[in-house]
Amino acid sequence: MNVVLIEDETSVAQNLCDLLFEINPEINVLIVLETVKDSINWFEQNESPDIAFFDIKIADGSSFEILEKISPTFPIIFTTAFDEYALKAFKYNSIDYLLKPIQKVSLEKAILKYQNLYTCDKIIIENNSNLIKTLKEIKETSKSHVYKKSFLVHYRNQLIPIKAEDIAVFYIENQLLYCKTIDNKMFKISTTLEKLEQQLNSKLFFRANRQCIVAKKAIKYATPFEQRKLKLTLNQGFSADIIISKLKVTAFKLWMEE
Incomplete structure (x- = not known):
């Protein structure tokens, strides 16, 4: 059920x-x-x-x-x-x-x-x-839904486009939103996780928690964590823990199998 x-x-x-x-x-x-x-x-x-x-x-x-x-x-x-x-x-x-x-x-x-x-x-x-x-x-x-394919980010006084497919994770740190790319580059993003959630292809990206959206291809593996949660490890490495709450574990597993 x-x-x-x-x-x-x-x-x-x-x-x-x-x-x-x-x-x-x-x-x-x-x-x-x-x-x-x-x-x-x-x-x-x-x-x-x-x-x-x-x-x-x-x-x-x-x-x-x-x-x-x-x-x-x-x-x-x-x-x-x-x-x-x-x-x-x-x-x-x-x-x-x-x-x-x-x-x-x-x-x-x-x-x-x-x-x-x-x-x-x-x-x-x-x-x-x-x-x-x-x-x-x-x-x-x-x-017919059109998902966002790239994001403009600030880099050394320049605006450069980053393809959505090249982003491993979006995350909040010190109340600011950043993205980390597949090749381990970090950029500040001028939007919110809530808006990103609507703009990204839900088959490729998952809202892990209130602080993070992760790309499917960036996930190396998931391991059981305390109280039936899951902890993600990314291919690129990531200093902060990405935790899937037990309320989202079932949805996460179904998403990974798509």
């Missing part, structure tokens, strides 16, 4: 992941999304999960804003500290509404309800023709 979590509180997301793994170790948490913007982008560029957990109030707005944009075809379990949104939640593909703090018993019942309603052989979907149309539109949008 592939699962997506919309949750901006790290401790809550971690607790939900732990409970899910306890209930069913085969559950794969594909990604934890913290904002409306990141969630819309992810759903537009990836296949739908089997089920998603939506916190209603998140960092930059309401998760209802996400649902209005993506027209979900997958079942949703809402998680929130407030009960006044229950009626609105059930206008979408909601199968349950869990109040925080989430209890294991309530979560087990919600998962059981999902399993009873949705099977591997048949998923009940309304407006199937609209779904097919939406999927085609998403596919065409994905094909």
Whole structure:
């Protein structure tokens, strides 16, 4: 079962992941999304999960804003500290509404309800023709997306272009953004990691954590790290540790296999 979590509180997301793994170790948490913007982008560029957990109030707005944009075809379990949104939640593909703090018993019942309603052989979907149309539109949008191919950087009072394919890693150091190239050159970049994440080809680059985006071809290997995390070693060498949190480990492994 592939699962997506919309949750901006790290401790809550971690607790939900732990409970899910306890209930069913085969559950794969594909990604934890913290904002409306990141969630819309992810759903537009990836296949739908089997089920998603939506916190209603998140960092930059309401998760209802996400649902209005993506027209979900997958079942949703809402998680929130407030009960006044229950009626609105059930206008979408909601199968349950869990109040925080989430209890294991309530979560087990919600998962059981999902399993009873949705099977591997048949998923009940309304407006199937609209779904097919939406999927085609998403596919065409994905094909037509133009990724950034180069970046202008300052070097000895000059502006020089650096090809995206030549960059091994983007990282924040002392609140400034830098890139390191495949041939071990370092340059300052005048943008943000958030903007870079939208500009880079997600098949080639991965947002490892809040401080770093790494290129697939720059990764030499990954090793297990404390508390089910992963630690990356790059071909070029890199002084700072690049840690993949356990919330992103599954998504990282799937990305590496693409």
